[in-house]
Amino acid sequence: MSAPLLKADGLCKSYAGVHAxxxxxxxxxxxxxxxxxxxxxxxxxxxxxxVTGFQAADAGMxxxxxxxxxxxxxxxxxxxxxxxxxxxxxxYDTLAIEENLLTAAQETDGTGWLDALxxxxxxxxxxxAARARAAELLDLVGLARMAQAPAGVLSYGQxxxxxxxxxxxxxxxxxxxxxxxxxxxxxxxxxxxxxxxxLHQAGQSFLIIEHNVDxxxxxxxxxxxxxxxxxxxxxxxxxxxxxxxVLEAYLGTEAEPADA
Amino acid sequence: MDAVFFAQLLFNGLAIGxxxxxxxVGLALVYGVLRIVNFAHGEFLMxxxxxxxxxxxxxxxxxxxxxxVAMAITALLGVVMFELLFARLKETDFERSILVTxxxxxxxxxxxxxxxxxxxxxxxxxxxFAGVEIGDIRITATRLAAGVVALGAFLALWLILTRTQFGRxxxxxxxxxxxxxxxxxxxxxxxxxxxxxxxxxxxxxGAALAPVYLVQPIMxxxxxxxxxxxxIIGGLxxxxxxxxAAVILGVVESLAGGFLTIVWxxxxxxxxxxxxxxxRPQGLFATRIRVx
Amino acid sequence: MGALDRLTGPLVxxxxxxxxxxxxxxxxxxxxxxxxxxxxxxxxxxSLNLVYGFAGLLSFAQLGFWGIGAYVAAIxxxxxxxxxxxxxxxxxxxxxVVAAGVGHAALRLNRHSFVVVSIAFTLLxxxxxxxxxxxxxxxxxxxxxxxxxxxxLTPPGDSYxxxxxxxxxxxxxxxxxxxxxxxxxxxxxxxxxSLARSHGIAPRAYRLFAFVVAAALTGIAGAIFVFxxxxxxxxxxxxxxxxxxxxxxxxGGMGSFWGVVVAGILMSILPEALRFSNDLRMILxxxxxxxxxTFMPYGFAGWLKARRGEVWRRATPATRLPAGDx
Numbered sequence: 001m002s003a004p005l006l007k008a009d010g011l012c013k014s015y016a017g018v019h020a021x022x023x024x025x026x027x028x029x030x031x032x033x034x035x036x037x038x039x040x041x042x043x044x045x046x047x048x049x050x051v052t053g054f055q056a057a058d059a060g061m062x063x064x065x066x067x068x069x070x071x072x073x074x075x076x077x078x079x080x081x082x083x084x085x086x087x088x089x090x091x092y093d094t095l096a097i098e099e100n101l102l103t104a105a106q107e108t109d110g111t112g113w114l115d116a117l118x119x120x121x122x123x124x125x126x127x128x129a130a131r132a133r134a135a136e137l138l139d140l141v142g143l144a145r146m147a148q149a150p151a152g153v154l155s156y157g158q159x160x161x162x163x164x165x166x167x168x169x170x171x172x173x174x175x176x177x178x179x180x181x182x183x184x185x186x187x188x189x190x191x192x193x194x195x196x197x198x199l200h201q202a203g204q205s206f207l208i209i210e211h212n213v214d215x216x217x218x219x220x221x222x223x224x225x226x227x228x229x230x231x232x233x234x235x236x237x238x239x240x241x242x243x244x245x246v247l248e249a250y251l252g253t254e255a256e257p258a259d260a
Numbered sequence: 261m262d263a264v265f266f267a268q269l270l271f272n273g274l275a276i277g278x279x280x281x282x283x284x285v286g287l288a289l290v291y292g293v294l295r296i297v298n299f300a301h302g303e304f305l306m307x308x309x310x311x312x313x314x315x316x317x318x319x320x321x322x323x324x325x326x327x328x329v330a331m332a333i334t335a336l337l338g339v340v341m342f343e344l345l346f347a348r349l350k351e352t353d354f355e356r357s358i359l360v361t362x363x364x365x366x367x368x369x370x371x372x373x374x375x376x377x378x379x380x381x382x383x384x385x386x387x388x389f390a391g392v393e394i395g396d397i398r399i400t401a402t403r404l405a406a407g408v409v410a411l412g413a414f415l416a417l418w419l420i421l422t423r424t425q426f427g428r429x430x431x432x433x434x435x436x437x438x439x440x441x442x443x444x445x446x447x448x449x450x451x452x453x454x455x456x457x458x459x460x461x462x463x464x465x466g467a468a469l470a471p472v473y474l475v476q477p478i479m480x481x482x483x484x485x486x487x488x489x490x491x492i493i494g495g496l497x498x499x500x501x502x503x504x505a506a507v508i509l510g511v512v513e514s515l516a517g518g519f520l521t522i523v524w525x526x527x528x529x530x531x532x533x534x535x536x537x538x539x540r541p542q543g544l545f546a547t548r549i550r551v552x
Numbered sequence: 553m554g555a556l557d558r559l560t561g562p563l564v565x566x567x568x569x570x571x572x573x574x575x576x577x578x579x580x581x582x583x584x585x586x587x588x589x590x591x592x593x594x595x596x597x598x599s600l601n602l603v604y605g606f607a608g609l610l611s612f613a614q615l616g617f618w619g620i621g622a623y624v625a626a627i628x629x630x631x632x633x634x635x636x637x638x639x640x641x642x643x644x645x646x647x648x649v650v651a652a653g654v655g656h657a658a659l660r661l662n663r664h665s666f667v668v669v670s671i672a673f674t675l676l677x678x679x680x681x682x683x684x685x686x687x688x689x690x691x692x693x694x695x696x697x698x699x700x701x702x703x704x705l706t707p708p709g710d711s712y713x714x715x716x717x718x719x720x721x722x723x724x725x726x727x728x729x730x731x732x733x734x735x736x737x738x739x740x741x742x743x744x745x746s747l748a749r750s751h752g753i754a755p756r757a758y759r760l761f762a763f764v765v766a767a768a769l770t771g772i773a774g775a776i777f778v779f780x781x782x783x784x785x786x787x788x789x790x791x792x793x794x795x796x797x798x799x800x801x802x803x804g805g806m807g808s809f810w811g812v813v814v815a816g817i818l819m820s821i822l823p824e825a826l827r828f829s830n831d832l833r834m835i836l837x838x839x840x841x842x843x844x845x846t847f848m849p850y851g852f853a854g855w856l857k858a859r860r861g862e863v864w865r866r867a868t869p870a871t872r873l874p875a876g877d878x
Contacts (some may be wrong), residue, residue, distance in 0.1 A: 008705070054746070078752035090747040091739045094807070094857065104738045107752035116733040123733075142592055149864040150857070231701065297667070348846060354664055355610040359802060359845045366795055366838030374831035481791065486677055491633060496664075530679040533672055 003066060005030040005205055006174055011050050011060035013043075020046045022229040033196070033206045035216035038226035039249060044209045045087055047226065048178050052084045053077040064173060080106050081173035085163045085180065087209075088188075093152030097143060097162055100151050101134040102127075104166035130169070137165040141195055157184045161192070168199065177206045179184065181215055193219055213250075217241070222229070225249070264396045268511030269518040271399055275407030277510020282410055282465035283483055284490040285417070285503040292344060292434030292497030293454035295354065301366035302484025304459045308334045308466025309475045310372060313383045316470075323405060330484045335456045342455040347448060364449060365481075369547040373477040380474035387471070390547040406468040413464055414503070415503020417457070421499075426453050434497055487532040505532075557686045560810070571716060577707040584712050588780055591712075591719040594816030595773045596793075597800035598726050598809070599766035605806030606735060607762040608742030610667050613654065614770050615794040616674035617647045619681060622772025622778040622788045626694045627687065636700055640775050642849025646773030648764050655763040659756050674789065681786040695776060711780050718776055722769050723813065729765065730809045738762055739807055744756075751846075799837050802844050805851025815852070 004027035013021040021043040028034050038044050049055040050164050051062050052075040061070045071075050083104075106116075109130060111244075112202070115123035119251040138144045139159040146154070149185075150203065151162055160180060169173045181189045196206065196219060210216045216223065225233040227249040231238050240246055319325050349357045351519045365540035371422060387401035429450045432440040441447060466480070473479065490509060494501025497539035509529050517525045528530065570577075571587075578584045596618060603611045621643040628639035658669045681688050688694070701710040729735050741748045741755045748755055778784040796819070806813030823833040848855050 029851075052750070054749075073753045073754070074746075074749040075752050078750055084750050086747070086750070090744050092743045092747065094743065095740060099736055102733075103736060103748070103753070104751040106737070113734060117728060119732075146864070150861050152865045153861045170752070250841065295664075302655070345842065345846075356845050356849065358610060358667065359798065360842055361840035362795060362798065363845070366834050369832040370834035370838070374829070374835065382648040421723070488668075488671060489675060492668060496668070524613075524683070527679045527683045530672075530675050532571075534676055537669065537672060 004028060005049070005065065007061075007063045007208070008047075008051060009061045011047060011052055011062070012058045013046055013055065014058060019229045021050060021057075024226065024229070024231050026231065026234060028207060029206050029222075030203065031200075031224060032175075033200055033234060034206045034222045034224065035210060035220035035228065035230035036224045037210060037213055037216060040211075041207050041228075042226040042249075043229040044226055046177060046229075048084060048176055048209055052082060052176065065159055069163040075107070077103050081175070082169075083167040083170065083172040083174075084176040085160075085167050087178040087182065089156060089159045089163055091151040091154070091159045091162050091166075093151055096148050097138065097151050097154070098131070098134050098147040098163055098228060101137060101169050102130050105130050105133065110169045132244045133169060133171075136163075138166055138199065140167050142191075157188045160179055160184060161195075164192075164195070168204070174207060176209070178209045180208065181210065181212050189215060264494060265274060266515075268399070269514045271407075272398060272403060273514025274507065275403050275510070276514065277299050277483065277507035278407050278414070279411035279469055280483075280486065280490065280504040280510050281506035282461045284487045284494065284506045285499050286462045287477040287484075287487050288491050288494065288497055288499050288502040289430070289434075289454050289458045291491065292499070293430050294349075294451050295355075295420045296349065296357040296361065297354075297488075298458075299358060299484070300341070300364040300368060301361075301462055301487065302480030302482075303365050303372075303484055304334050304338065304462040304480070305466035305469070306372065306475075306480035307337060307368065308463030309383075309470040309473075309479060310376065310466075311463065312467035312470040316385055317428055317442045320374050321384060322387045323387060326385070327409060327464065330461050330467035330470075333541070334466070335460030337463075338455045338459025339452060341459075341460060342452050346451070346455065369477050369481070376477070378477055380476035383470040383475055385471045389479035400472075402471040406472055409464065409468050413461060417461065420453070422458070423535075426450070432456075486529050489529045491534045492533050493529075504530060561673055568720065574861075575705060575712055581706060581708060582824075585708050586821055588708060588712050588715045589777075589819045591715040592773045592777045592780075593796060594813055595719050595722045595726075595801065596770050597769045597797045597804070597816045598723060600797045601801045601804070601806065601808075601812045602726060602729065602738070602762045603766045605801055605808070605812070606730065606738035607743060608738075609659075609663070609670075609759060609763065610824035611649070611670045611763065611766075612794060613670040613673045613763075614666065614766065614797060615789060615791070616670075616677040616776035617651065617767040617770045618705035618777075618793060619674075619677050619789040620650060620824075621647050622784045623681060623694075624771070624777030626646045626697055626778060626784045629697065636779070640772050643775040644768040644772040648768040651764045651767030652760065655760045659746050659759055660762070674794075677788040678786060681789055687764045688786075691786060693783050693787075695783040697782050697784065697809050699776070708780070715776055715780065718772060722773070725765075727768070727809055728771055729762075732798075734758065734761070742807070745807075759802030795834075795837070795841075799841050802841060803851055805853030805855075806849075808851065808853030811851055 009025050011021055011024045012019070022046055024043070036044050036047065047054065048204060050057045050060070051069075053069065053072055053076070057070070057194075060070070064080060064082050067080065069082070091234070092103065105225070109126040111120070111123045111126045117164040128141065135144065135147070138147055141164065143158065143161060151159065152202065154162065164177065164180060167177070184192065188205050193215060196208075200206065208216055208220065220237065223233070223235065223237050223245070224231060224248050225240055225244070232245045233243045235243075275359045283301070287298060287301050290296055290301070308330050311333045312326055315329045316322075316326040321328070345360050345364065346357070349360065363372065387405065390401045391398045392401055392404050399454060429440070429445045432443075432445055433447065433450055448505055469479075486509075491502050494503070494505040509532075512528055513525050516528060574587055575584050578587070596614065600611070600614045603614065624640045624646045625643040628634040628642050629636060655671055658666050658673075660671060671770065682690055699711040699714045703710050703713065737748070737753055737758055740751075741753065741758055745755050772786065778788055800815045800819050801812055803819070804813070805811035807874050828836070844851060851855070
């Protein structure tokens with residue numbers, strides 16, 4: 001088996017003595033969709049923050065393509081090819097949708113501040129390439145007609161699509177989606193699923209954090225389950241569905257995962 | 261060193277330091293409870309002084325009743341301003357709150373200047389220019405009264421904050437906002453009370469200063485900047501810190517005024533503020549530091 | 553969209569032409585005097601807009617830089633014997649260096665603390681101006697300043713061209729920054745710092761850039777302003793200037809270039825034209841500030857933009873996505 005794309009090893013984080021994440025380790029294979037599920041407060045979002053540098057881990061290591069990410073700032077991690085979205089949807093409300101996308105890719109397009117201020121030849125080339133990429137992604141998520149509208153006018157679900165498209169802009173090695181369909185109406189969930197599937201067919205790797213178990217079971221090749229900050233299962237959707245510990249964790253809190 | 265001269269400076273410094281403390285504590289209280297830096301705080305001091313100047317002749321120069329009326333007026337104005345302006349601000353509107361209070365400060369200052377002109381006025385009281393002799397030390401009665409009034413106000417403030425329901429609610433909110441809201445403390449009511457108390461104290465300080473200083477529209481701004489520095493030295497939202505820093509400043513300024521050039525007297529507080537910012541910036545802002 | 557955007561080019565060209573010809577059509581020398589204030593205040597306001605409207609940092613340090621620039625240029629000419637242009641450049645350079653140092657430290661703090669530190673910084677500058685008498689001459693100030701008179705026009709015609717020779721390029725530079733990717737990035741950081749970081753943007757570097765550029769331009773504007781007044785004293789650090797810049801930014805619209813330029817010019821001219829007393833004018837400013845912050849937080853330009861947003865919202869009621877292939 002090839003070297004893992006992302007490797008997290010022994011991640012720990014506690015707040016005032018309470019373990020939010022305890023000894024969580026996992027690794028992702030390039031070109032796959034991996035899901036991370038778990039009940040509320042199981043430490044999923046904290047794990048994302050630890051991997052992407054938005055919170056500092058108390059202990060543990062993270063590496064992407066064998067390069068250590070531990071201790072890097074969030075912006076450095078993003079530039080090294082690991083992009084993320086947020087659970088509470090975030091867009092730049094007053095910027096046009098196209099500008100939202102351009103902003104997401106600008107730091108890795110090989111141009112500097114002077115290029116941008118002087119609009120150098122290099123900048124113009126990078127800019128038109130980025131605009132083409134943005135057009136392609138907006139087409140994919142069905143917002144091409146709205147490209148020049150300020151992102152603030154979009155609905156909640158549309159903003160989630162803009163955030164998703166933004167994360168894909170710099171052609172990252174891996175995209176972490178933090179609850180991409182939470183709060184999105186059921187018909188649109190299918191549309192998001194189709195978009196992710198199409199991107200995956202084009203070779204994009206994903207780690208998807210979700211509450212909607214059906215959604216991830218359909219979409220992913222592998223499922224990691226967290227409960228109370230610990231990893232309790234890690235395997236194919238079928239294996240996880242049959243796992244005793246998983247059933248127990250879910251039955252104690254909310255709906256059964258396997259109600260297909 | 262002349263011991264009598266020294267003691268005289270010390271007493272004067274204590275009196276003025278206590279007045280500074282009244283101003284700074286109000287500023288710290290409003291920051292602690294409302295998370296607002298009130299740029300109009302100095303104008304409430306000025307309004308207190310003008311209220312004193314207008315009320316004293318009507319009340320036959322009686323000191324304490326005039327003081328009480330001036331304090332009541334500024335406290336009431338504080339409530340009105342809260343309901344009109346501050347109540348609309350959300351906790352995340354920090355910059356906006358500064359802009360709103362800046363606007364309020366401009367309106368109050370220039371409003372008073374428009375009505376009463378920029379020139380200063382003296383305020384006469386029943387004490388006139390009488391002095392009190394303690395041994396060889398002579399202190400003017402109005403200055404002594406200002407110190408005593410401020411001490412009394414602090415005693416009352418301490419009792420309110422520790423012994424009453426509404427004082428405890430204020431402390432709870434300023435110490436741990438989330439927890440206080442969770443146990444059902446009504447934030448709006450507490451914020452209104454805090455504004456009333458802070459503006460009342462500031463107005464009281466202005467009224468007590470009126471017979472000692474020249475009363476003029478810009479008096480509030482000069483003292484406000486000093487109070488900002490004190491609140492920074494004492495720790496944002498930290499009442500005791502601001503009060504202690506204020507009393508020390510009053511004494512040090514007074515002593516510096518007696519022994520150094522006048523220049524240093526005004527600079528001390530800002531130099532101290534810069535030192536504090538340089539030496540313990542984290543300590544100052546520890547409660548509000550965020551991730552990243 | 554449309555009409556206003558298409559008209560921008562011709563309007564700006566006409567505006568610049570009118571500004572250059574102003575001493576020849578102004579009704580009185582006093583009008584030219586007002587125009588000098590307008591030119592310098594607009595640069596200071598737009599600099600504040602870069603820091604607050606774009607980078608999201610409410611910086612009272614702008615007033616400090618306005619004062620530092622004024623003092624450095626005055627001391628440069630009077631005590632160091634510098635020619636006037638190098639003295640102005642020195643003023644800008646000193647402000648830039650000080651801003652880099654202060655910004656480097658202050659930008660580590662959160663937004664609340666940044667505001668407080670920026671106030672503390674300006675209070676320190678004021679203290680130095682008043683009390684470091686060996687250098688600043690204290691409250692007496694440094695008199696006998698003056699701008700060069702290359703054309704020998706009726707005063708203050710020459711001063712006006714000096715102010716314009718600085719203001720037009722300065723505004724041009726600010727426009728380039730505002731319209732560039734750097735300006736867009738600053739707006740992005742102001743709106744959502746976490747999102748910007750997730751996009752690989754280092755907020756501190758961008759903010760420091762805005763802070764330093766704004767400091768340098770504000771410093772030179774302050775320097776030209778006191779040479780126009782002919783004296784620099786601690787009154788140059790009067791909070792009145794800061795309030796004026798702030799009101800121009802808020803009414804014009806945070807994060808809008810033309811909005812703030814128009815507000816800067818109008819708010820310099822209107823009060824003079826209306827012949828208000830200073831107190832009445834300030835009361836009006838205060839009221840406008842409160843009303844704008846409460847009801848129009850992004851100023852006139854923001855209000856216009858919001859209306860454009862409405863157009864989009866109405867044009868696309870609940871846009872349906874193309875059905876997926878699931």
